[in-house]
Amino acid sequence: MADRTRDRLLELYQTLLAAYGPQGWWPGEGPFEVVVGAVLTQATSWRNVEQALVNLKAAGTLSPEAMANLPPDELAALIRPAGFFRQKARRLAELVAWIERSGGLSSVLRLPTAELRASLLAVPGIGPETADSILLYAAGRPVFVVDAYTRRILTRLGLLPHEHAPYPEVTRLFTDHLPPDPGLYGEYHALLVRHGKERCRKRPRCPGCPVAAQCPFPSGSTCTLDPDPR
Ligand code: SF4
Incomplete structure (x- = not known):
């Protein structure tokens, strides 16, 4: 059966990976x-x-x-x-x-x-x-880490109803639709953090964003997605 959410999550992952490359998380020995x-x-x-x-x-x-x-x-x-x-x-x-x-x-x-x-x-x-x-x-367990970057990006992409969705709801979005792969989850979380820091900030830097084609908000210089002026 078609799983549109899975397809969108995998497309987002592949786009972020192509744009930023493997993030090598978690840093540390x-x-x-x-x-x-x-x-x-x-x-x-x-x-x-x-x-x-x-x-x-x-x-x-x-x-x-x-x-x-x-x-x-x-x-x-x-x-x-x-x-x-x-x-x-x-x-x-x-x-x-x-x-x-x-x-x-x-x-x-x-x-x-x-x-x-x-x-x-x-x-x-x-x-x-x-x-x-x-x-x-x-511990290498297939759990998905949710942070503020995850919430912000997924909300802007229309995958979450709002940034304050309950933690279990956000993590289930990934674990219900993606295979239980700790390697995938670890890389995906790291890529979301990178994207949230570099592009999808409180004031998003939409022009040139690698995810723009998947984002319901225009990536032009007039992107007014986030009304928060900070
Ligand atoms: S186009 Fe803008 S709002 Fe959409 S993901 Fe990229 S930076 Fe975020």
Whole structure:
């Protein structure tokens, strides 16, 4: 049976991939660095996260065991470049404590997807986007990560009714219509982030947009899609 949504999602993916190339996500070495990066990148740019990761590596603390033994103030100081550093240090400490209580990272990453997701969401400060980033990029599970870029782009393309659609509704748009392929989901999310940063910003840069032919909004210089002047 024809699946128009699947066709549109695959067409969008192929267009973004052709335009931007593979994004090589998730940047970082090993699953624990992905876990830490997923927390540190909350509400900040990846450039800031990179410096925090450099600090953690230089201090020899980029492992669950080492981080679990780090005094909270030292952890906060090391991740200061990532912003909200005290709050994020508390989140990392809670996450690492749970990992250690659960038998270590390898054991945690072997948990069934639903159980792992529920456990991550039970850690204070870990929301769906962070949990799904860990599930997808650290544990290789076929879950789709939804962020503000995803919502904005899909809404403009007419694939979502509005940017405030509930998280599960947005993620199901992908998982209900695309094969459960972590490689595809990981690349797709990374491409949406790239497109959202480069083109489909709050004030979209429509002229020359690679997706313009699939977008219901004109790509001319008078594109007035987003009334938000920021
Ligand atoms: S044409 Fe404009 S609104 Fe449409 S996807 Fe491209 S940048 Fe976004």
